[in-house]
Amino acid sequence: MTAPKTLSQKVWDAHVVAREAGEPDLLFIDLHLVHEVTSPQAFDGLRLNGRTVRHPELTIATEDHNVPTENTHLEIADPISRKQVDTLRANCAEFGITIHPMNTPGQGIVHIIGPEQGLTLPGMTVVCGDSHTSTHGAFGALAFGIGTSEVEHVLATQTLPQPAAKTLAITVDGELPHGSTAKDVILAILGRIGTGGGIGHIAEYRGSAIRGLSMEGRMTVCNMSIEAGAKAGMIAPDQTTFDYLQGRQHAPSGAAWDEAVEYWKTLVTDDDATFDKEVSLDAAEIFPHVSWGTNPGQVAPITDSVPDPASFADPVERNAAERALEYMGLAAGTPLKEIAVDTVFIGSCTNGRIEDLRAVAEVAKGRKVSSGLRTLVVPGSWAVKAQAEAEGIDRVITEAGFDWRDPGCSMCLAMNPDKLAPGERSASTSNRNFEGRQGRGGRTHLVSPAVAAATAIAGHFAPPEDL
């Protein structure tokens, strides 16, 4: 009899290339995603040492962080962004890596295209020089972000030495209240465990509320695992997963599909396996959330008010809250619903998928964006954009006054022209409300797509039922 294992331990153990006492395990990497920002120095390193890419056919590149979301048929105007994108293209050509360049059908945000092309499958190891690689854990893959030195290591060897991580179970049972979404689930989790709560751990999301989420919703949850500092976030694959994957471009078919599904069904935490740490939440108490501070743990239900820093017992948290309110230009006690915004950003690898856009269209239908408000709706990929247009979502939201853009990371991190001006306030469906994240001096509030859409119409934070 083998010892009981958690989901992450099963996937981990299946990828051990070499295990030696006192050394981190050397893991095989099944899929390596590459983008323009964190890869140039890695390719340089290969050249400097006369090394090649061991498995270009397990590597895929896309352009996402720097690309504009308007006039994408033209060259990138910013010469430094253009140089970075050109460098990626040249590196992929030199090392034989498939790339999806700007304005081609396969292009999109790196964490959107992997799953939608069937490249991310249960039981795989997936890495990328990007912390939101945790997104792919929604399929029961072990997926984590790495630095540029590690990107170089994977390119050269298709492996990574990894120190063992602890396991964390996050269980959400019950039924979500009407209007609450996957985004609210993860924001509520972050509010509970904080930005350090997952450090050193691989999280597994469990419970009936998680099982009830679509693949899109599961990706939203896993995406923000890193916001709690977790190395990865995983959800055991089930019929929802298999249904999403079957027939996708790179997913197996025929006998290979059956063989794979047989194996994937074994990727569940054994009944008697134990976790190093456990947290549980009652889904019925998770209402739509808004962040009020400058880290993703600083959140509250939309019906609450901006908290008083003095109410935090822990001096470190109190300090952080004081600093956050100053940066955000907010007074303690202000009802969140009374806070007006200048910009609404809908998109990113957290909420740039078709289901997110459907939620926006549902709220926007027959309504108008509050006057003077800037809105950006940025699909996560060209495939998402095409699907949305086939469903008529673009018409519904443009009639409501939303700005319909081309795919990319956009205002999630403001490396392209989509930025907040100093002091501007946004409702954003992205994942990080860090100081300056959406533009120097910009003030970001994280929300779900439905709340973002309702906020665009109301002009201040609002859940859809308030309209």
Next chain:
Amino acid sequence: MEAVRIVTGTAVPLDRSDVDTDQIIPSDWLKQVERTGFEKGLFSEWRDDRDFVLNQEQYAGATILLAGPNFGTGSSREHAVWAIQQYGFQAVVSPRFGDIFRNNSTKNGLVPVVVSPEVSEKLMRAVEADPTLEITIDVERRTLEVPALGVSVDFPLDDSVQHRFLEGLDDIGLTLQKTGAIETYESSRADWFPTTR
């Protein structure tokens, strides 16, 4: 990377929690395709404030960055480590680091020193009171010592990471010695794994 055995010097007290890598090096700086020149981007938004601790003369020439808890969380950008190093720091001391940042540090020879919240607090106050206070971080003994304060504490560092610091070893070179094991593994992979072609 170059070998690191001992880091001795003065410190800068960056007394705030949750300093994410977007603060350490804002995204504007990530457009470079080179590995150098990031020192100017270090905390660049905060450095516009004349009172920001890095702008205070008494801390010039420091080699150790004292940070609050949850330092280096957020984005995986290794540029954060490059910026800290290129500015002149050789070690960062914090009660808790983001995992990717910590990992990136060890690949570049920047020593991540984890201390208890109490020791962190004590060092923070002591360095604020006396910016000339000397701190010694010994990678071989895995200790942080401040003789003038009577502080001597151990910090955790995996054996393998310590070995790489002391010898200045390149991870890729070490892994390539295991090519045989990689080939064995590759020949056992199931057919259903996708390729990107």
